[in-house]
Amino acid sequence: MTRSIVVVGGALLSGGRLLATRRSAPPELAGRWELPGGKVEPGETPERALVRELREELGVTAEPVERVPGEWPLKPGYVLRVWTVRLLAGTPEPLEDHDELRWLTPDEIWDVDWLDQDVAAVKAVLAVPAAWRRF
Numbered sequence: 678m679t680r681s682i683v684v685v686g687g688a689l690l691s692g693g694r695l696l697a698t699r700r701s702a703p704p705e706l707a708g709r710w711e712l713p714g715g716k717v718e719p720g721e722t723p724e725r726a727l728v729r730e731l732r733e734e735l736g737v738t739a740e741p742v743e744r745v746p747g748e749w750p751l752k753p754g755y756v757l758r759v760w761t762v763r764l765l766a767g768t769p770e771p772l773e774d775h776d777e778l779r780w781l782t783p784d785e786i787w788d789v790d791w792l793d794q795d796v797a798a799v800k801a802v803l804a805v806p807a808a809w810r811r812f
């Protein structure tokens with residue numbers, strides 16, 4: 678059986694807001710919103726992949742805190758796993774893969790057009806209210 682490729686998503690939380698990022702590519706995903714992150718490379722832990730991706734994509738130093746329970750199918754052969762993330766240094770900027778960022782309160786969370794496959798993951802992040810108060 679072939680194992681799925683894990684895509685790690687970061688639920689970056691700060692001051693009671695979640696960072697949403699708007700994809701700039703590929704064309705079928707561009708303009709839709711997601712959790713920043715990317716594919717785990719061979720030999721890499723998901724947490725290290727997340728730290729690497731957040732540095733590359735947003736220019737920040739960040740620390741995965743805990744796994745959000747669940748796993749969400751993306752395109753065939755890919756699954757999304759999500760960690761809550763604390764920002765340690767830097768201000769996120771759309772350096773790679775994204776063209777806009779928004780910090781959303783829980784009340785604003787559905788104001789952006791999340792990728793269909795991310796909706797359940799975002800609901801799972803909302804279902805961990807303690808995480809929103811922590812950083």
Ligand SMILES: Nc1nc2c([nH]c(=O)n2[C@H]2C[C@H](O)[C@@H](COP(=O)(O)OP(=O)(O)OP(=O)(O)O)O2)c(=O)[nH]1
Pocket residue numbers: 684685686706711712713714715716717730751752755757774792794795
């Ligand atoms: N990062 C991220 N990718 C997602 C989410 N939802 C979703 O369907 N995807 C898809 C988009 C891509 O097909 C795949 C992740 O690839 P990516 O392009 O972000 O990852 P990467 O930086 O490792 O990719 P690459 O440019 O090295 O190929 O998962 C999400 O919430 N976050």
